[in-house]
Amino acid sequence: MTTLDATEVSGMIMNKTAEEAGALAKAAASAQAGHETKIAATNVSVFYGEKQALFDVSIDIPARQVMAFIGPSGCGKSTFLRCINRMNDTIDICSVTGTIEIDGANIYDPKIDPVLLRARVGMVFQKPNPFPKSIYDNIAYGPRIHGVAKNGSAMDEIVETSLSRAGLWKEVKDRLNEPGTGLSGGQQQRLCIARAIAVNPDVILMDEPCSALDPIATAKVEELIDELRQHYTIVIVTHSMQQAARVSQKAAFFHLGNLIEVDETEKMFTNPTDKRTQDYITGRFG
């Protein structure tokens, strides 16, 4: 935005050790009126066995903004997204090199427990995937396993707040005991967002959250994303240029496993620097 350039910060960080970098990022953050760097990735490469899927991606993701990852299918944007909460750990053959720092701490540090990380970095998936349990239990599951609240009024409150924030409370408050799988697709996806919010994360990752939804449900989810931006850092992968333009402040364009360009969404869509970005945005490929 108006102050320190994000790329400048990352450049500075790269020359320092991790702690110094963390302190630096913090310093930069305080200087930066609310849009400090939340996630800083440095030279991230991902391998599926022998095959390299992501090549040296370095990117800074600002706090409390929506960052959109765009690019043609198979370009590595989902792969990178899943690195941010170490979801790729569940794939045996997948290995990640480089560092990703959240608030100055490298999440690939052996000291970091992926379980705690995923409580701080929530995720919403492409296909709505509520647990085949009641709506209430869907929300309460996360807080319960993390010991945030026991059952009872404290849990009721978390459930209500989470559902309200996801804009679903009014629709489901009378049927909290019905199965979450009985809701419509759009409602299910908002339930999944509420479930992610319930553990009070800093970051929410969304992997094409609207690709299985109709336009009306999509509009609702997009509206929700815009509201959530006040509290959370959001990273969204999307195939829809329009959606990226509507919901995101910054955008990153991936192509064949490389990060081509990161910029303000508005600027990227009107005046991209790279030829490939321009070709993709104008619909010449992808």
Add this chain to the structure above:
Amino acid sequence: MSDTTARPGEPKRGVWYEPDAKLRRRHAADKRLRAYGIAAIVFALAMLATLVGTIAITAAPAVTQTMVTLEVVVPEGAVDPTDPRGGSYQKILNESIARIFPDVDAPRELRELRQLFSNGGQYALRDKVVADPSLIGRTFEVTFPLSDIGDQLHKGVIDRDLPPDYRRVSDTQIGWYDRLVEQGRISAPLNWGMIFNADSRFPELAGLWGALIGSFYALLICFIVSFPVGIAAAVYLEEFAPKNRFTDIIEVNINNLAAVPSIVFGLLGLAVFLNFFGMPRSAPIVGGLVLSLMTLPTIIIATRAALKAVPPSIREAAIGVGASKMQTVGHHVLPLAMPGILTGTIIGLAQALGETAPLLLIGMNAFITAAPDSMFNPSTALPTQIYIWADSPERGFTSRTSAAIIVLLGFLVCMNAIAIYMRKRFERRW
């Protein structure tokens, strides 16, 4: 053929909706295939009907048991009222029989007469006196089974028109039997003894109770051992184990184990459980352990299939909110896979229930006349009991063997029905 010969753009010859020869051939092939399928099913059903029908017809005589009712006097002094078990009841019964047939007195004839009555009569009498010692000194009625020859005579299995040398009943015995019928002493109630008696050398006294208890204990052990171990093994292999050559070998071996002939497991049980660990022979606990060896692969394979069927999106959802691997499996994957696991388990147990060969090797085909008190006592099991009875020469065992087969089939059908019910009941849509 016009379809393929016509060049693109050229109008098709003939009326377009009239099927040509090629299409007709395709339809004919369809119909033929369907006919083969129906024929195969009809054939299978006919075979099944023949099998079940034959067994049912053979078993029919075992549904009832021919009983005789006698007036008995237990003289004072013949039985000690403080210890009524000790009396010589056979003698008392013999006197009662002699009273009905006063004309029979030659010892040879008397022996022949007694052959009509079951050896179990004395026990029926004893049990009655033990239950109520005040009967001593009074006249009362006792109902007990006729012997096998009497029973078969009553049911018409022994043909009285055959020459005497060709049947096991003499003409005099037939005469005595007819007198009993005339006096209204013969009845044929439902054969509950067939279920509630233990095994016996005499068909009219033999029942399945010991085998039922033995099978129950064996299956209980089998379930207790193979269910948790099978699930633990499957969960580890499916969810936690690294995919490498070693786990591949384990997987192939488990699949092979499921195909190992059951008698091999019996030999293993004989060598390991009986000879090495010195466990009791013929005991349901050993039977259950051997059966659990056989059931384990079935349960592991079914569990792995059920775990695989749980959509990955559920795992991702759980991991995404910060559940650990163990929590993901314990809270979500396993409960969702449970119907499939239970179905597999019940089918595995049903297989184990019908398994005979391994039980023969560990001695569960012994002749045991009392139901086991615990799983460490010698016992038979349902299939081995059938095996024993099928081997016995008395006519009464023919129908009892078939009846026992029906009982076994009944249990199998029930277990499979439960499996199907659970599959339907807990089936989930995603």
